[in-house]
Amino acid sequence: MPRQLYELAAQADDHVFSPYCWRIRLALAHKGLDFESVPWRMTEKERLAFSGSERVPVLVDGNTTVVDSWEILNYLEQTYPEQPLGLSRAEVRFVRHWTEMVLHPGLSRMIVDEVFQTVHEKDRAYFRESREKLFGVPLEEFAANKEVKLEEFRRALSPLRATLEAHDFLGGSAPNVSDYLVFSGLMWARCTAPTPVLAPDDPVSRWRESMLDLYEGMARRAPCREAA
């Protein structure tokens, strides 16, 4: 059986947009490991029952099932140590937490209404209800004032920007898991929101272009909603 990655998909099976799934896609490509994408929707909890998780990504690799994106990255690093992701260092964990605690929330409050437009139609009611419960306000209100938030978001990228002015990648001269973690956040935006979140002259944009080109343009060729 081929290696399988259960991923959150939009209306189209190949329209994957979850940042937690994208980081696994990129890590698999980094290690040269083939996989079959298994499209999954938020309301299909029972299809993941075998894994013990209610969320993707879920990786099925031979007889092994691994859930949670960080666990999957660690599993891949231990099982396939060649082409290391560089995962063990505490500074990488800092990049991970910055991504999840600064980058993702900064994006969420700008794009969540577009994510709602992106999810499969059968997921929309669930998405709206679960997010509105979490945020305490309607999605559209949570995502309002995008212009102000866009400025704040770009300002919050300053440590990333300054790093990428000095290095080609967060991995240095070649990408490593730090790049995949951060870039996957930006793929979430690219795959769901028509308006680009980066200014074209931002050094972060230059790096994003390099990341889009990796592995024969894997990320660039993926379905997206960002206007060209």
Added chain:
Amino acid sequence: MPRQLYELAAQADDHVFSPYCWRIRLALAHKGLDFESVPWRMTEKERLAFSGSERVPVLVDGNTTVVDSWEILNYLEQTYPEQPLGLSRAEVRFVRHWTEMVLHPGLSRMIVDEVFQTVHEKDRAYFRESREKLFGVPLEEFAANKEVKLEEFRRALSPLRATLEAHDFLGGSAPNVSDYLVFSGLMWARCTAPTPVLAPDDPVSRWRESMLDLYEGMARRAPCREAA
């Protein structure tokens, strides 16, 4: 001639508080390199004329003079490669820029009035004038609303906190330059401000205690204004 480190000092010669000087102190201790501290005040520009810089830290190591804290760290790493600081990785640079762009500004807007109280009396007029020009408002106004800012500051530490919940140090099981960069920011606060900026039960506090203990309690023994 012994190795000399020009450092910003308060009224007392041994009361050093600049985060950019502290990171060098700690890097020297990490590598087991002795040095003589040369106390310097902001209004003594002419005493640094030999270096071509108007700021500390300035390191004089035999016939070599190095200015700028990042340059000094790189010089130390290249010249004394044993006990590596781990400086070359791009992720460390990310930690550096986060420290300078998030941690330091977050502290500055809470403690700058206390820094004013800390600097040598002959530096006070210069300090006030230069900072008020930079901020566009009186120091006391810039440092107002400390309670609100303290909450924001602690929230901004979330990626650091989450990392230190999983690792003893940013360097992993032992401190490296990432620890010195971040901790030196907290030493700036400890050495200048009576009110602690961390809650005692914060995992960041636990790590700070470990950092204070390093090298025979070098940082803990240093003069400070933080209330015990």
